[in-house]
Amino acid sequence: MNKGKRYIRIITIIYVAAIILTVFSFIGLGFSESQFRFVTSLAAVLLAESVVYGYCIFWLRTAGSVKRTSPVLLSGAFITGIYAAVVFVSAIVFDWLLELPPLWYAVEQLLILLIGGIALAVIGIYGWNAGTEEQQVKRSLQAFRQHQSELNEISELASSWKNPESEQLEKVLNKLRDQFKFSDPVSDSSLYATEDIMQQQISLLHDHVKLLLTAKEPHENWQAEINEMAESIKATLERRNRELTALK
DSSP: OHHHHHHHHHHHHHHHHHHHHHHHHHHHHTOOSSHHHHHHHHHHHHHHHHHHHHHHHHHHHHHTTSSSOOHHHHHHHHHHHHHHHHHHHHIIIIIIISOOOHHHHHHHHHHHHHHHHHHHHHHHHHHHHHHHHHHHHHHHHHHHHHHHHHHHHHHHHHHTOOSTTHHHHHHHHHHHHHHHHTSOSOOOGGGHHHHHHHHHHHHHHHHHHHHHHHSSSOOTTHHHHHHHHHHHHHHHHHHHHHHHHHHO
16 A cells, blocks of 8 residues: 555656656757647646546556556557557647647647547446456356355255254255355346345355254154255256356
8 A cells, every 4th residue: 555655656757757857858949839739738738637637647546456557457558558659649740740729729738638538438438347247247247156155055064963863954954055156146237126126045054054953853744844945046057057147
């Protein structure tokens, strides 16, 4: 964290120095004979420097929160660098060397700004969508692993049952675990309600097995109840898998 703040301070100092140098360079060198072109060039260059500075700060803050640099971040840096370079070259060529008519020159700089802004906006929207999809995948994976983890807990609990009929209970649970093992762990946002239902069903099964093990003798219909719960979970899982296949 301190390292990141130190880099931000260094970049800020460089940015301030660049701004001061740019202003004095334009004033001292008389960069343009046209006052309108002079103001346009100075504003365009200062804006380009500010955009580069802003993206550097954004990079430092974003890169610190991810393990590897994303292609979206690299693309944004590339576009920012191209935009700044085009602004500088345009100021030299069309203002200083060719002395383009002031209005045309202002329109040309405005077009550069618009194209650069649109390109960065497109990259930003793409990055936001990609990040949203990544979060959805992560959430669905966590939910599915939570289902599997709870089923494993139920199986471990069943294996500790000191009862001759424990094998029947373990058989039902192991069969259910295998159903999850061969299912796609990545779900879809439209299936979150189904995932929640399945989680409730598994939690209900968990509570029922706990209650079964605390009893001295299992009640008469315990196998039918366990089988019914397992079948309900299986049916929900199969519905989820069918809908997921249809979406892909």
